[in-house]
Amino acid sequence: MKEYEHLKLEKKWQILWEKKGIYHAQNNSKKPKYYSLIEFPYPSGDGLHVGHPRPYIGMDIISRKRRMEGFNVLYPIGWDAFGLPTENYAIKTGKDPRAVTKKNTDTFRRQIKSLGVSFDWSREINTTDPKYYKWTQWIFLQFLKKGLAYKAKIAINWCPKDKTGLANEEVVGGVCERCGTPVEKREKEQWMLAITKYAEKLDKDLDTVDYLPQIKLAQRNWIGKSEGAEIEFLVGKKIVKVFTTRPDTILGATYLVLAPEHELVQKLKDKIKNWNEVEKYIKEIKNKTDIERTAEDKTKTGVELKGIKAINPANKEEISIWIADYVLATYGTGAIMAVPKHDERDRDFAQKYNLPIVDKPLVDAKEITKKVGGKMVVKFKLRDWVFSRQRYWGEPIPVIHCEKCGIVPVPEKNLPVELPKIKNYEPTDSGESPLANISKWVNTKCPKCKGKAKRETDTMPNWAGSSWYYLRYADPKNKKVFADKKNLKYWTPVDWYNGGNEHTTLHLLYSRFWHKFLYNEGLVSTSEPYKKRTAHGMILGEGGVKMSKSLGNVINPDEIVKIYGADTLRVYEMFMGPFNQSVAWSTESIIGARRFIEKVWRIGKGISENQKNFSGPRFSEAPNPGQAVQNSSDFLSIRKLFHKTIKKVTEDIEEMHFNTAISAMMILATEMEKTEKIETEDFKKFLQILSPFAPHITEEIWSILGEKKSINVSLWPRWDKDLIQDENVKIVVQINGKVRTEIFIKSDEKEEEIKEQTIKNEVVLRYLAGGEAKKIIYVKNRLINIVV
RNA sequence: GCCCGAGUGGCGGAACUGGUAUACGCGCACGACUUAAAAUCGUGUCUCGUAAGGGAUGUGGGUUCGAUUCCCACCUCGGGCACCA
Numbered sequence: 001m002k003e004y005e006h007l008k009l010e011k012k013w014q015i016l017w018e019k020k021g022i023y024h025a026q027n028n029s030k031k032p033k034y035y036s037l038i039e040f041p042y043p044s045g046d047g048l049h050v051g052h053p054r055p056y057i058g059m060d061i062i063s064r065k066r067r068m069e070g071f072n073v074l075y076p077i078g079w080d081a082f083g084l085p086t087e088n089y090a091i092k093t094g095k096d097p098r099a100v101t102k103k104n105t106d107t108f109r110r111q112i113k114s115l116g117v118s119f120d121w122s123r124e125i126n127t128t129d130p131k132y133y134k135w136t137q138w139i140f141l142q143f144l145k146k147g148l149a150y151k152a153k154i155a156i157n158w159c160p161k162d163k164t165g166l167a168n169e170e171v172v173g174g175v176c177e178r179c180g181t182p183v184e185k186r187e188k189e190q191w192m193l194a195i196t197k198y199a200e201k202l203d204k205d206l207d208t209v210d211y212l213p214q215i216k217l218a219q220r221n222w223i224g225k226s227e228g229a230e231i232e233f234l235v236g237k238k239i240v241k242v243f244t245t246r247p248d249t250i251l252g253a254t255y256l257v258l259a260p261e262h263e264l265v266q267k268l269k270d271k272i273k274n275w276n277e278v279e280k281y282i283k284e285i286k287n288k289t290d291i292e293r294t295a296e297d298k299t300k301t302g303v304e305l306k307g308i309k310a311i312n313p314a315n316k317e318e319i320s321i322w323i324a325d326y327v328l329a330t331y332g333t334g335a336i337m338a339v340p341k342h343d344e345r346d347r348d349f350a351q352k353y354n355l356p357i358v359d360k361p362l363v364d365a366k367e368i369t370k371k372v373g374g375k376m377v378v379k380f381k382l383r384d385w386v387f388s389r390q391r392y393w394g395e396p397i398p399v400i401h402c403e404k405c406g407i408v409p410v411p412e413k414n415l416p417v418e419l420p421k422i423k424n425y426e427p428t429d430s431g432e433s434p435l436a437n438i439s440k441w442v443n444t445k446c447p448k449c450k451g452k453a454k455r456e457t458d459t460m461p462n463w464a465g466s467s468w469y470y471l472r473y474a475d476p477k478n479k480k481v482f483a484d485k486k487n488l489k490y491w492t493p494v495d496w497y498n499g500g501n502e503h504t505t506l507h508l509l510y511s512r513f514w515h516k517f518l519y520n521e522g523l524v525s526t527s528e529p530y531k532k533r534t535a536h537g538m539i540l541g542e543g544g545v546k547m548s549k550s551l552g553n554v555i556n557p558d559e560i561v562k563i564y565g566a567d568t569l570r571v572y573e574m575f576m577g578p579f580n581q582s583v584a585w586s587t588e589s590i591i592g593a594r595r596f597i598e599k600v601w602r603i604g605k606g607i608s609e610n611q612k613n614f615s616g617p618r619f620s621e622a623p624n625p626g627q628a629v630q631n632s633s634d635f636l637s638i639r640k641l642f643h644k645t646i647k648k649v650t651e652d653i654e655e656m657h658f659n660t661a662i663s664a665m666m667i668l669a670t671e672m673e674k675t676e677k678i679e680t681e682d683f684k685k686f687l688q689i690l691s692p693f694a695p696h697i698t699e700e701i702w703s704i705l706g707e708k709k710s711i712n713v714s715l716w717p718r719w720d721k722d723l724i725q726d727e728n729v730k731i732v733v734q735i736n737g738k739v740r741t742e743i744f745i746k747s748d749e750k751e752e753e754i755k756e757q758t759i760k761n762e763v764v765l766r767y768l769a770g771g772e773a774k775k776i777i778y779v780k781n782r783l784i785n786i787v788v
Numbered sequence: 789g790c791c792c793g794a795g796u797g798g799c800g801g802a803a804c805u806g807g808u809a810u811a812c813g814c815g816c817a818c819g820a821c822u823u824a825a826a827a828u829c830g831u832g833u834c835u836c837g838u839a840a841g842g843g844a845u846g847u848g849g850g851u852u853c854g855a856u857u858c859c860c861a862c863c864u865c866g867g868g869c870a871c872c873a
Contacts, residue, residue: 173870214792214868221791221869228873244873257873300871324871331872338873344789345871381872501867575813577800581793582866589800592813595828602828660802663812670812673829732808737854739808777853783807787853 001608001704004601006565010696014116022712023118025074027475027487034071035491036063037470037530039499039507040078040125042462043104044085048111049547050555050573050585051539057570058536058579058656059498060117064692065653067118068716074491075118076473078125079105083462084162084178087393091425097393098421101128111557115566116695118712123476127465128393132472134416135482136464137398139514141409142521144399148194149387151407156386158186163427165190167386167461169222169506185286188431191388191397191458195513199223199380202512211533212580215504222505224381229365230333231374233310235321236271240264240310243332243379246342247369250314251360253337254350256321257302259329260285265305273307278323285325300326300349312337313372314363324349332379385510387461390433392425394459402446402453411447417455433457466507467514470494470529482523489525497530500538508533534656537582539573544584555585567694568594574658574693596662597697599669600690604701607683638675641668642682643723649689650719658693665690680705685717733758734785735767743784751778758784 017023025033038059041052056077063075081101090097105126112119125132143149157166159176165188170177195202203223206216228245233256240256258265260282265272272278281303302324309318326345327336340350340357350357369376388397396417398410410417420441425434435457436442446453468482474491475483499508508530515529540546541553548554560569572593577583645668652661668686672678684705691698691711702711729747731754732739741763745754755776758764768788775787 217792218868224869224872226872242873246873326871326873328872336873343873345873348871379872381869504868572813575800583800586800586814589814596813598828659800660812663802666812730808734808734854737807737852742808775853777807779807779854783854785807785853 001605004598004697006567006597006696007562009700010114010116010561010566013696013699014113017116017118017710017712018113018121020710021122022710023073023075023120024122025076025120025491026072027490029072031070031072033074033490034063034066035074035494035496036066037075037473037494037497038077039503040080040466040469041108042080042083042085043101043108045089045100045104046549046554047104047107048557050557050560050569051547053112053115053117053557053569054539054573054579055498055500055536056112056117056119057115057573058658059496061574061653061658061692062496062656064118064695064712065716067712068688068691068714070715074123074473075120076123076125076476077112077117077119077121078123078469078473079108079127080462080466080469081105081126081128082394082460082465084391084393087391087425090393096421097425098128101126114561115557115570118695123473125469125472125476127395127469130416130418131479133395133465135472136395136460136468137410137415137417138412138482139468139518140395140460140464141398141412141415142523143193143517144409146517146521148197148517150192150194151189152192153187153189154192154386155185155187156190157183158188158431159183162391163429163431164390165386165388167463168383169385169509170461186431190386191456193385193387193513195385195510196380196382198513198516199225199382200378201516202382202509203380205512205516205528209528209533210531212535215501215508215533215535218501218504219509222382222509225378226380227376227378228332229369229374230377231313231337231369231372233313233337235264235268235308235310238264238267240321240335241333242335242337243377244337246339246365247374248362248365249339249342250312250337250368250372251363252339252341252358253312253314253319254340254356254358255319255338256310257327257336257338257346257349258305258321258323259327259334260323260325261329262323262334264335265323268305268308271308272305274303274305278303278305281323288325300324300345300352302326302349302353304353314368315360320355322349322353330383331381385513387464388458389461390431390457391427391459392419392422392434394462395419395464396435397456397458397460399456400444400446400453401456402449402451404451405446405448405453408446408448408453414447419459433459435459463507463510467511468518470497470511471515471518471524485525492524493526493528494530496532496534498534498536501535535580537578537580539576540582540584542585542587547585555587560587560590564590564594565597565696567697568597571596571662571693575662577659579656579658596666596669597694599673600687600694600697601701603669603672603678603683604687604704607678607680608701608704638671638678639682640723640726641671642685643719646685646689646717646719647724650716653692662693665693687711688714688717729781731781732783733761733764734783735764736788737785740764740767747781751780754778754784758786 036059038055063073066073086097086100089100127133140149157171159166159181161179161181162176166176171183175182203220203225206219226245228243229247230241230243231247233240233242269275302322305321308321310321312319338346340347341359396419398415398417400408400410402408420438422438427434442455442457444453444455471483471488475487478484511529515524516527518524519527541551545551557569568590572590575593645664648664649661687698687702688711699711726747728744730742730744733741733743743758743761755778771788773786773788777785
């Protein structure tokens with residue numbers, strides 16, 4: 001056996017694995033299936049940085065373990081390649097976004113392959129491929145058919161820098177999620193998807209999936225279900241409907257507040273005596289950005305609608321009506337009954353404008369609602385999804401505007417509507433997509449009446465392609481349907497989906513919505529797309545700051561692979577900290593992972609050259625993995641340690657506790673090296689449990705030891721229950737809760753005997769001198785505490 | 789403001805269900821090997837104390853034979869939501 005040359009060795013196996021296609025998922029297999037998924041990357045021009053592979057390696061470990069457990073594993077990858085960075089780059093350089101995407105995906109593919117991740121590359125997909133987005137457009141047409149895609153003139157979030165509309169989910173703290181520019185409001189005709197129709201299901205069905213609790217919670221908060229009552233207040237002959245979660249406080253309602261945009265305000269114009277003042281206020285509010293409206297120290301403002309009054313239906317009292325910016329037009333009914341006694345916001349407002357605060361008694365919520373003719377209702381904070389973008393690099397919305405027929409869907413047989421190649425990708429200030437300038441493409445015939453018509457020039461948001469990509473993996477090359485039903489039935493749902501927390505209320509929610517719609521249409525076989533969802537932490541730059549080009553602290557995995565090898569990088573990334581937590585990169589610390597890998601190589605070498613081979617256990621006791629090894633290897637059974645380590649690694653992988661799994665294997669490796677002889681079969685089991693983490697070196701040693709088949713298709717080792725039991729156990733002796741000494745006992749020894757034995761111990765006697773043991777607490781195989 | 793999550797050596801982090809706090813790794817120090825260096829191996833490495841022993845898991849209390857773990861109050865950091873009636 002030669003020296004460890006990671007570059008040669010890793011390349012060799014990567015080529016061989018690819019040639020044999022051992023990571024290809026089989027569509028017709030008798031094995032049980034396992035579908036593991038990572039969020040497919042956006043192929044940016046900067047290439048991979050060391051943060052990208054962390055989730056890939058994590059799920060790779062799960063996938064490799066599943067293969068060895070006998071599953072037919074689908075672990076696919078593709079490219080979520082539509083989006084602004086590529087388009088902006090195209091604008092700057094005058095290059096075709098297609099060419100830019102090709103170049104970027106080539107780089108990403110090469111880099112990911114160099115890490116030995118066991119993706120099934122035969123199923124690679126790309127959202128910008130017309131063969132793919134044909135089906136994104138097709139699904140849109142299904143939404144349209146069912147009335148869930150509709151056009152509406154609404155005030156949308158407009159990013160003046162990116163010159164495009166944004167969904168609510170893409171606005172973070174009043175600024176554009178992507179570029180940080182403060183978002184403006186613009187009235188525009190937009191395509192909308194009626195995600196709110198699924199609000200109830202999206203909320204309720206969270207009970208049926210295995211997501212991390214904080215992910216469920218974040219989705220629940222975003223959907224924002226609340227139960228309350230709609231109650232009507234009479235205003236002259238007109239009616240104001242309010243929504244309240246506290247109908248029981250209605251006797252304390254001393255005024256009404258409408259959102260400034262509330263329709264009734266305009267309708268009552270004639271009766272409002274201070275109309276000039278009211279109109280001025282409405283105008284002021286309209287010109288405010290979200291940031292100004294929600295500024296922290298902002299006090300509430302409002303204007304009374306003088307000349308009109310409302311009647312509280314519970315006690316028939318006349319109360320005043322106000323408009324104020326603290327009431328939102330987009331939630332509930334856009335109007336509230338103000339109860340300053342019980343609601344802090346109403347109280348603030350009442351105090352500022354000297355409105356009555358009365359302490360009327362509480363009444364039964366349901367009874368009073370019924371009595372005043374109201375009804376119990378459920379409201380959601382979730383808004384419909386603004387689905388139009390006024391940019392080039394996205395899926396064209398497959399719709400035609402006909403002068404006579406109105407909106408006409410592009411016939412399914414004419415899909416895909418391909419993006420035309422153009423020279424200028426610059427978005428326009430008018431808020432139109434650059435596609436609007438391509439008259440040759442825009443002007444078309446109406447599919448219905450064959451008359452003059454124009455194509456829709458808005459494109460879809462980059463969340464469109466990613467809302468269903470996991471379905472396409474089940475059947476990525478199908479030309480007739482988005483995926484064959486049989487394949488969908490076999491592969492879905494995704495068994496384990498790992499991704500970033502930043503997608504909880506975006507991609508994760510959107511794709512659940514699409515999936516539920518497709519399920520309703522009978523097009524997919526499960527009501528939820530993902531059975532289990534976990535999240536990984538980010539890798540930060542050295543010192544704990546974000547890795548970014550502007551800070552110049554981005555680490556390229558290419559360099560690490562070159563210097564240390566893919567196996568070392570993989571082990572390091574899994575070892576550096578808990579998988580679900582952010583950790584700072586430390587190039588200095590990688591050496592630890594490399595030393596471990598080299599140690600494994602040395603032991604393998606020793607065994608293959610027959611210097612370390614041995615049969616039968618030599619020692620009698622082993623420490624627990626993760627516990628201190630008390631040097632004396634004569635005392636340890638290396639074989640027991642093998643089995644304890646198999647157990648620990650097997651269990652830790654399932655919990656994504658990769659760091660502690662590696663720690664246990666490091667302990668075992670250190671012990672192996674200290675031990676003169678090791679049984680080859682035991683060592684092979686160690687190679688197997690290490691192989692998901694370090695697939696190349698383990699495959700190499702595996703083959704050197706005479707195995708003909710890949711370690712990837714070997715059977716995951718089991719631990720021997722008897723071997724992980726210790727006959728002799730060390731227990732700690734405490735006196736008054738302080739550790740004083742330790743004794744060794746047989747693990748099956750009776751409690752009484754142990755206690756007796758302890759009392760006679762000389763150290764214990766010394767502490768007992770004069771006093772007497774009041775109480776003795778024994779915790780099996782752990783400790784004994786004597787209270788004096 | 790509200791809701792999550794976290795706070796442990798010089799650093800990244802361990803600790804099952806309340807049971808030896810600081811595993812594993814980095815760094816550092818010393819030693820072995822070497823002409824030397826690197827690599828590797830070994831030993832040590834929370835803190836005060838010569839020792840016996842004492843003190844430390846953000847701070848202050850509590851429950852318990854025993855608390856990093858449970859409870860209460862507070863501080864700091866990270867994340868989410870943010871006038872949602």
